[in-house]
Amino acid sequence: MLGGAGILLTAGPAMAAEVAYKTECIPPAISGLPAVQGTTKVLITAPAEAKVGDEVEVVWKTVEAASKNPDILDLEKDTVKPTGVLKIGGAASGTLSMEGPRQNPPIKKNSPMVLPDMKGKLKLEKAGEITLTPDKYNINVSKPMSTDTKCSPKETVAVAATIKVTDGGGTTTSGGTTTSGGTTTSGGTTTSGGTTTSGGTTTSGGSTSGGTSGSGGSTTTSGGSASGGGGGQTDFPGKEVAVSFACQAPGPASITSKVTINAKKDGGSYALTVKTAKGVMNSPAALPKGALKPSMAVKIGGADSGTVTVTGAPNPAPLEAGKPVDLTDMTGTYKPGASGKATLSPGKLTISVSLGGSPIVIPCEVKGGVAASLELDTTKQAGGAAGGGGNSASGGGGGDLAETGAEDTGALRALALVAGTVILLGGAVFTFTPWARLRR
Structure with a gap:
């Protein structure tokens, strides 16, 4: 044969x-x-x-x-x-x-x-x-x-x-x-391949030129930068950059989105607003209003270092299973820890799902390189990013990603009650589990 x-x-x-x-x-x-x-x-x-x-x-x-x-x-x-x-x-x-x-x-x-x-x-x-x-x-x-x-x-x-x-x-x-002819897989679903996006990016309040290109999880951008610290300017719009995230179960295997980091000067600090594209992921299950909350560790580079935790509001309306989800805008405060040109880039994205018990935390690490969305002319502030200690920007040098958005940083757990219905996010666990254990 x-x-x-x-x-x-x-x-x-x-x-x-x-x-x-x-x-x-x-x-x-x-x-x-x-x-x-x-x-x-x-x-x-x-x-x-x-x-x-x-x-x-x-x-x-x-x-x-x-x-x-x-x-x-x-x-x-x-x-x-x-x-x-x-x-x-x-x-x-x-x-x-x-x-x-x-x-x-x-x-x-x-x-x-x-x-x-x-x-x-x-x-x-x-x-x-x-x-x-x-x-x-x-x-x-x-x-x-x-x-x-x-x-x-x-x-x-x-x-x-x-x-x-x-x-x-x-x-x-x-x-x-x-x-x-055979492939052994374990520990979740693996996907490969990048997402290519093309086209120009238009921003307001600043001068930006060039396009954004993403391929295979890395992003290369070119164009202008927003700079602050002089001339009385207070609003600094960032560039839209393409980012690929690799997520852990029970989240999607990967998320590809355009991300924009905008800043508004407030004294010596900056109020940050991070926006993602519409429909960045599909809802893992039918979720009630207020169940899903995003956060991100914005990476600081250039003259400064560290991360800034920005957090979004929970979903304002119920989500249908399998339907696209729009993440709310994420906000936080950046206090410069060094003087000079500091860059702000998208970092680790965390999605937290809370259904009455311990939250389900889905970490999504940046896959490949990513360009800076915003560049600022900064003036060092006491207790700022590079100096660390009690600020929204976490120090330690080297731009290590901070733990963000998680109220429970332990092992992921995924059982909860949604409108009186138990949803087993673990899927096919081949054992019989009594209701009492699920409630615990």
Whole structure:
């Protein structure tokens, strides 16, 4: 038959064997739930015989997952994606990465998990008997937000399939086994690729020229700068710059937005207003008014250093699940810690979701380089940014990002009551959790 790489294989009939093993599954960190102890049953299918040089397909069928979907949340169709690892032994050694599609029927609460088959391709490079043994696997759930449950064996697992590899015509080869076609993923959903934006930027109250270009997470801008400290000017509009953020679960994998930092002089300090583009992310769930609050650590460079924490108001209206979210303008105060030309650039974005309990904190780090949005002619103030100590600008030098917007800087937690309905942000944690534990 034709293999995945278009190679004509002279393999023997497929062999399948089912194995069962004790498994521990670690729920997403945001759930705050304990590890799940269960039994996984797996059926591995592979050719019984093949020749050196063949590339064969191996199929992992999960007959039974470690536990049921908990009695909390129905999983939508095509939201579950498994990945796993097979151990290779016998005449060769190594691992084979297995991957399944994001494909499943709707899975009701308190019902068995249904996982699609995982596949991988194995290039045979050495004669002898090769054994295949199931190992760890990961289950990603994409809605209501991307989460991962990591499962691993807690006992020695039996060999599930054996391939007898013959020399295939007197040619002796040596070496290991090459695997291809599978990808093992863990710890959330990873996306790659940049966002390209083009066009001019118009600002008021200052002179700005040039365009803004973002590609692959880095941003290069050119144009004028707003400068203060002379001539009685009090308002200093910044340039719009494109920024890419990489967020941790349960937030989106990435956010790309245009950001503008504006300043208004107030004595020796500056009142900052940071604006983001409309619809920077989709709401992870149906959220009531006042549940979602943004903040940012504006990075100070040039003659000064440190960060300024700016915070936005909570969402003024209820948010629908999956619909675009506009972040409110974020404000804070910058007190210069040095004299000269200081630059202000977008830094770490933090989104806090509070639903009556401990807030869910979603940190989003700047991905790649980012240009300054504003340049100011500053005069050093006592206790300013570079000097540190009790100001909105945090010192310490080097522009380290400050912790912003989080009332709870510990592990992420994501269970809360929304209009009387419990929402499990952790997705498919394969354990039954009583209501009392959720309330705690």
